Amino acid sequence: MGKNVSSETMSVTPGISRRSLVKGAAWAAPAIVAAAYAPLAAASTTTVPPTPVFHFASACKNPGNSSTGCTGRPMQSYQVRVTVTNTTAETQILRFTGFRADTTNAGVAAVHTYSASAAGQCAAALPRTTACGTPGGIELAPGATLDAWIVSGSAGSSGAGLLHVDWSWHAKSTCATTSSGTSSGSPSGLSCPSR
Structure with a gap:
């Protein structure tokens, strides 16, 4: 009868078993694949700006004939603060395309x-x-931050239970819409700060 030789003891090269060679290759393959994708991940940039943050809890109303709120504001209007930073590598235009108080399209x-000071x-x-397009938008360069009252x-004359602001981002170079949405929230019920 012939001699049995197991695959564990048969050597591919002196000092390295076939099992060790296969184990080493199995551990090295993911590292090589991961290294190949690393430059692609490092080179990618954000192409979609973030959703604007609307501060509905501090939203306020400009009542009838008072002198509160932003200069030149319409009577019986609402104001809501918005903050956002353009995190993309290109100039974007942020348009506010609608503002509703409950179902009233204002x-x-x-x-x-917005003046924090x-x-x-x-x-x-x-x-x-x-x-x-119209209504006109606010142009934000890469890295620029908007802190404003809409x-x-x-x-x-009646108070609203819910405010809705429609918005859309557009790449300035092509005017293509990069994202859009509607943000909603309850206003504070307070009159706007005096100017």
Whole structure:
């Protein structure tokens, strides 16, 4: 009878068993594959800007004939603060395309800079570009942050239980929509800060 030789003891090269060679190759393969993908992951950039953050808990109303809220605001309008940073590598245009108080479509009347140093009062109205359509949007360069009040048109005299703001991001170079949505929340029920 011939001699039995097991695969565990048969050597491929002196000092290295076939089992050791297979184990080593199995552990090395994932490392080689992972190393091949690492440069691709490092080179990728965000192409979709983040969802704007609307601060509905501090949203306020500009009542009838009072002198609260942003300069030039419509009477009986609402204001909600929004913050967002353009995290993409290209200039984006953020458009606010609708503002509803409950079911009343009040539209967007203005966008004003939020003034943290003046207890949340409005600063200057921001220029809006119509490069990617109307209503005009706010142009944000890569890394730029927007901290502003979105002011609705007149929403009537009764208080709203829910505010809704429609928004969309557009790549400035092509005007292609990169993301869009509707953000909703309950307002504070307070009058807007005096200017």
